[in-house]
Amino acid sequence: MEFNEMKDSVLKQILSKQLIQATISQPRAKSNEIKRIKLKPIEIKNMYHIQLEYQYERILKHENIRIEEFSSAWEKLLDDFRQIHVDFIEEKIQIQLSKKNKVMYKTEKNTSLKQVDLSHNRKKNYLLDEHTPYPFLIRLGVQTSEGKVKKQKYDKFKQINRFIEFIDDTLAYLPKDKTVRILDFGSGKSYLTFALYHYLKIEKGLDIRVTGLDLKKEVIEECSQIAKDLDYDDLEFLVGDINDYNDETAVDMVVTLHACDVATDMALARAVKWNASVILSVPCCQHELNRQLDAPGLNIMLKHGLIKERFSALATDSIRAEILNLVGYEAQLVEFIDIENTPKNILIRAYKTGGKPTHEQIEGYEQFKEMLNAQPFLENELKEYLNID
Numbered sequence: 001m002e003f004n005e006m007k008d009s010v011l012k013q014i015l016s017k018q019l020i021q022a023t024i025s026q027p028r029a030k031s032n033e034i035k036r037i038k039l040k041p042i043e044i045k046n047m048y049h050i051q052l053e054y055q056y057e058r059i060l061k062h063e064n065i066r067i068e069e070f071s072s073a074w075e076k077l078l079d080d081f082r083q084i085h086v087d088f089i090e091e092k093i094q095i096q097l098s099k100k101n102k103v104m105y106k107t108e109k110n111t112s113l114k115q116v117d118l119s120h121n122r123k124k125n126y127l128l129d130e131h132t133p134y135p136f137l138i139r140l141g142v143q144t145s146e147g148k149v150k151k152q153k154y155d156k157f158k159q160i161n162r163f164i165e166f167i168d169d170t171l172a173y174l175p176k177d178k179t180v181r182i183l184d185f186g187s188g189k190s191y192l193t194f195a196l197y198h199y200l201k202i203e204k205g206l207d208i209r210v211t212g213l214d215l216k217k218e219v220i221e222e223c224s225q226i227a228k229d230l231d232y233d234d235l236e237f238l239v240g241d242i243n244d245y246n247d248e249t250a251v252d253m254v255v256t257l258h259a260c261d262v263a264t265d266m267a268l269a270r271a272v273k274w275n276a277s278v279i280l281s282v283p284c285c286q287h288e289l290n291r292q293l294d295a296p297g298l299n300i301m302l303k304h305g306l307i308k309e310r311f312s313a314l315a316t317d318s319i320r321a322e323i324l325n326l327v328g329y330e331a332q333l334v335e336f337i338d339i340e341n342t343p344k345n346i347l348i349r350a351y352k353t354g355g356k357p358t359h360e361q362i363e364g365y366e367q368f369k370e371m372l373n374a375q376p377f378l379e380n381e382l383k384e385y386l387n388i389d
């Protein structure tokens with residue numbers, strides 16, 4: 001096989017997302033400080049990247065390259081190294097290049113791994129270690145005083161960890177030059193509020209100020225006591241209704257987890273008005289649209305109460321995400337946690353971009369709303385931000 005043919009054919013498989021892993025070694029120049037490079041696919045913000053792990057004499061460095069931009073990196077790798085081992089989904093390839101780029105090429109069928117699990121690749125380990133005692137998890141009853149996760153709290157532990165992964169992804173969107181203001185609406189027992197504080201403040205050392213707000217006085221008192229006992233000075237808990245909470249003018253991140261029905265919408269509306277850079281919201285019990293739905297074309301589905309309820313919930317979240325898109329966010333609906341853990345598993349994740357919606361986007365939104373006879377609470381709350389009838 002000719003050098004250029006080999007180069008193009010391997011690159012083609014990488015670009016078509018067949019890569020499981022690759023190792024590139026034997027630097028052509030003795031002076032090259034990089035001894036070996038490992039490649040693997042990873043997903044960052046829902047986008048496929050190739051991660052390059054550069055092995056130097058004593059240290060490792062990482063670079064994540066978007067798949068669309070990988071071709072030039074590939075050229076450079078072959079300019080600098082002579083040995084390539086690649087595992088693709090269907091085949092394993094070994095390539096040895098001579099100094100003059102004569103190619104020795106061996107391939108065999110890959111009989112082991114058939115699927116690339118990007119999410120697994122992205123984070124193999126929990127961000128909170130299962131065997132390390134965390135004071136907040138002990139106080140919240142998730143861990144025993146020895147730091148063992150209690151059997152009946154294992155789902156909660158998984159949920160907290162998953163949530164921290166999402167928090168970790170938001171780091172790039174948070175301001176670096178000021179105290180990051182974070183609000184958790186409907187914080188309840190505040191597992192996630194504590195987890196968020198622990199991760200951003202204690203593990204990452206960020207300058208943050210966090211408020212958890214909930215209607216339940218006793219629960220809030222208990223959370224306040226725990227925060228005080230743990231010396232979490234920049235974490236406060238307040239009793240109050242989201243709808244009456246007007247104490248802020250600017251907030252950087254708004255979080256809601258299972259805030260009931262339109263409480264989620266109130267929180268989303270607040271976040272938009274405060275110009276929040278990040279919104280993370282897992283809704284719950286969406287009843288609003290269920291009451292409004294009138295779509296004869298969908299009667300085959302909607303005559304079943306169960307389907308109507310699920311459809312309403314999915315349509316409500318889609319409408320919420322689209323409204324956020326229309327008011328300058330990049331909003332996605334992503335799986336919060338596997339469905340066996342909790343059925344309330346859709347996360348609305350939105351990052352502020354300030355982008356303007358296209359005419360087609362606005363029209364698409366209006367048509368969808370009309371088809372369902374939906375009068376979304378969130379649209380009403382954000383009237384002045386939306387350029388629609």
Ligand SMILES: C[S@@+](CC[C@H](N)C(=O)[O-])C[C@H]1O[C@@H](n2cnc3c(N)ncnc32)[C@H](O)[C@@H]1O
Pocket residue numbers: 185186187188189190191192213214215216240241242243256257258259260263284
């Ligand atoms: C299902 S719990 C979730 C609690 C917590 N976020 C968690 O995931 O563990 C929902 C919480 O939202 C609170 N909530 C509902 N409507 C609210 C409102 N309008 N203002 C403040 N809190 C509200 C409830 O009191 C309750 O504690």
